[in-house]
Amino acid sequence: MNTADRPNRKRATLHRMVMEQHVCPYGLKARDLLRRQGFEVDDRWLTTREATDAFKAEHGVKTTPQVFIDGERIGGYDDLRRHFGKPVADPDATSYRPVVALFGMTLLMALAASYAVHGTPFTVRAVEWFIAFSMAVLALLKLQNIESFSTMFLNYDLLAKRWVPYSYLYPFAEGLAGLLMIAGALTWLSVPVALFIGTVGAISVFKAVYVDRRELKCACVGGSSNVPLGFVSLTENLMMVAMAVWMALGAFGVLPAAAHGM
Known part of the structure; x- marks a missing residue:
């Protein structure tokens, strides 16, 4: 069926960059959104930098893609989302989404590992793995940009403020403790490391947030996050x-071997 056979079909015109070495991702998103909203899309490509610059000058815009509906310019991808009443993410807004995603995934990883090893996801070892996996992944996120992490960390950590190298060592210590706890190895090393950095960190956060009432971003998931410092x-x-104490009790025989996976 051609366009003439569908007189009631909603139509939109999309101008987007499609070049040999660059296809604008927001143009693809805009086209997809329009189609999902039931629009017939007149997809017009800007295939050269000269054509793109000429289009911007003609319409007085600074960016592409640009969407037109019924001859009216709607704007770019974010403007199109607003036009359809859909939310637009604020890059500067605080969000707990990274934390929810991280702990949700490490929990599933722990349950999967428990099922693979013990035949059931619901074991005490799964709880231990959940904490240890979380520590390892949190360390990974910090190590992706350790300079950014250390800068944010120095805003509130009491030890790092007195000894700056600690802000660089922290992710390595957290990762080491997490990996050793996953393996159930070298408890004599993982327990004191986790206990030390965890205690210093808890005191530092409590003082910054609940005593000094400071509003800071948390460096827990890396230096580029917008997670507020506090409960997380x-x-x-x-x-x-808690993990360090639990494993220490197991190592000293206070807990039965089956309870702590040793």
């Missing part, structure tokens, strides 16, 4: 402390 970071540190 405090929980991260208390989890490390």
Whole structure:
């Protein structure tokens, strides 16, 4: 069926960059959104830099893609989302989404590992793995940009403020403790490391947030996050402390071997 056979079909015109070495991702998103909204899309490509610059000058815009509906310019991808009443993410807004995604995935990883090893996801070892996996992944996120992490960390960590190298060592210490706890090896090393960094971290966060009432971003998931400092970071540190105490009790025979996976 051609366009003439569908007189009631909604139509939109999309101008987007499609070049040999660059296809604008927002143009693809805009086209997809229009189609999902039931629009017939007149997809017009800007195939050269000269054509793109000429289009921008003609319409007085600074960016592409640009969407037109019924001859009216709607704007770019974010403007199109607003036009359809859909939310537009604010890059500067605080969000707990990175933390929810991280802990949700590490929990599933722990349950999967428990099922693979013990035949059931619901074991005490799964709880231990959940904390240890979380520590390892949190360390990974920090190590992706350790300079950015250390800068944010120095805003509130009491030890790092007195000894700056600690802000660089912290992710390595957290990762080492997490990996050793996953393996159930070298408890004599993983327990004191986790206990030390967890205790210092918990005290630092508690002082910054609940005593000094400072509003800061948390460095727990790396230096580029917009997670507010507070409950999440405090929980991260208390989890490390709890895991260290739990494994120490197991190592000294206070807990039965089956309870701590040793």
